[in-house]
Amino acid sequence: KKQGDLASGSLVHGFMYMWLYYLRGFNNFMLDIGSREPKLNHLIEMVLDYNLKLVNKWIEIGAEAIYFGDDLGTQKSLPISPADWRKYLKPCYRKIFGVCQDAGVYVYLHSDGHILEIIDDLIECGVNIINPQIRANGFEELAKFKGKICIHLDLDRQLFPFARPEEIKSHIQEAVNKLNSQEGGLMLHAECEPDVPLENIEAICQVLE
Incomplete structure (x- = not known):
């Protein structure tokens, strides 16, 4: 920061969507979404709460920009429908990035894969810089x-x-x-x-x- 750069922080790559399938296994996670498994909401809340604590800590110690990485797409499409992404994941990104917005902190998001259908949603959630x-x-x-x-x-x-x-x-x-x-x-x-x-x-x- 003293050299003129933004003081930046970051969360582990795969902080939200990918963590969910790391914890459940990819096939199980897809089945959870497809079957509307009620317990999935509890798991999402646990991961979300953990991420919010990390973001608030970065803001507390003076971060001016925070890097987030979550590979949301495959090479040709989203692995889940845009509607399911908006149902289960968009509220999480809105809360996490909203905390950054409220503190005047820039949000940088990296995502591998095809994400065209949800870029407008990510902008709405508060992403300032996107790395596709x-x-x-x-x-x-x-x-x-x-x-x-x-x-x-x-x-x-x-x-x-x-x-x-x-x-x-x-x-x-x-x-x-x-x-x-x-x-x-x-x-x-x-x-x-x-x-x-x-x-x-x-x-x-x-x-x-």
Whole structure:
């Protein structure tokens, strides 16, 4: 903070939705939702209360932004219907992010997978910055949200090992052209694993500059 950066905190990755299926097992959790298992509500409340305590502690010690990560989608869809997500999970995010909003704390949310159907809901819940996967959501669809929220785009890391430098430059330029907005803002994230050729890493750096 003394260096001009926001004082930030974070919760463990998978803080809400993923924790529920860690505790129940993924198949059991899906069955709980599908069968409207009454005990599921109690489990959700337990995880929610724990997260609220952590968020309040971060705010108490001076956090100005809090990072949340919860992989809400698969590569092609949400694993549960948007209606079920709104029934069971949206109230949790609204409460957690609402505490941040009330304290003037920025909310950063990372999610792997396809989440297009619920991005407006996440904005409504109080997300300021969202970190989606481009491959699972697509430029054209994500462009519908520019200006509504700051997009911190996870560039296509599956493209980096195999594409030509020119293709990578085109990919990044397309991200800027389609998603940049003064109202919301755009940040780009390029994760390069050991199998990415050096010439491709150089291309990424050149176009980002």
